[in-house]
Amino acid sequence: MPEPSSRRGAIVASALVTPTGPAPVRGRSSAEPLVLRDAGVAWEDGAITYVGPADGLPASSPEVFEGGLVVPGFVDCHTHLPFVGWRDDEFETRLAGATYRALHGEGGIYRSARLLSEAEDEEALAFCLPLVREMAEHGTTALELKTGYGLSLEAELRQARLARRLASEAPQACTVTLLAAHAVPHGMAREDWVRVACRELIPAVAAEGLADAVDVYVEDIAFSIEDLRAVAEAAAEAGLPIRCHADQLGPSGAAEAAVALGARSADHLNHVSREGVEALAIGDTAAVLLPASSFLMRGSPPPVRAMAEAGAAIALATDFNPGTSAVLSMPEAVAFGCAWYGLTPHEALTATTLNAAWVLGLHERTGSLEVGKDADLVVLDAEAFRRVPYRPGHNPVLATLVGGRSVVRR
């Protein structure tokens, strides 16, 4: 049995599957994981010390999961936590024919910003903590937290501090992204907010060590490629990688701009151009796919096969947020990614583990089952990983371990 106090332990399961190769894994090569039958994993001080045949395990009395499949813990590399409150009425209004753009005035991002501003810090944490625990129940061992519901200098700083507090109380490893340009604050010109974001917000966040990356929402209802360039420059000066919400509601050329700027990721990509696909294939920018939000928005899928075949590094995440994707389950994201976006199950595994860890800069400590990495692992009630996308709605997670510490047993 795992010993939580010493963070030492071992498990045995019927099979193990993990991505291999340097991160990020590009294109179709992600279909070549390591697959072991009758497998064992051992760890000490939270780090993996052995991965291999169960009969070679160095530790005695491992915990046995008969019929279980061990995989690396899921890394959710695109979420909008912390937030407060749901917007299911907007979902219903969209089902009746309203567009996301039409609701983006008083509703949408602005509404979540208002709800967050009306909540005390403790209230916000009390809303978010059960959600990150529910993510652990679905196998998430590391995740991104994001700001963007502040919409003023002070409120963005407050949300970033709140994110750091949530990170310290969550069972998982969390990174924080400053979504410096999400929606133009009411009563302010777009270029004025971009100036505040670049000259005041990013330097203040960097000085306080509140964020690990900076993000920009490029869209006709939000910010331009010119704004992305300005924010990327400010982020680079602050030593922070840049990410980008790209080509979600319509084509803008954001993907190729993100690659040209050396962005860590371009996310969404529903309307990415051919040039964008070609850029992602050769650049150092991961394509982060968010099919749950596309599904709930009834959007169209990106050209995923073209991206994979061209050699792009693909990651897959939930986009967990109250407006467009109230989905926090990575197994659900895998199901959407396979059944609708056309990823193979093994591509989806790499996209939700090693490549997602690379997007967050965590690939040296998590994302695959390798000696020396954190013992972040999930045991699934499945013979093969394909069982996960095959059974959407079913939670396949039997156990979740973060750094060898048991956080979920079902």
Ligand SMILES: [Zn+2]
């Ligand atoms: Zn997002």
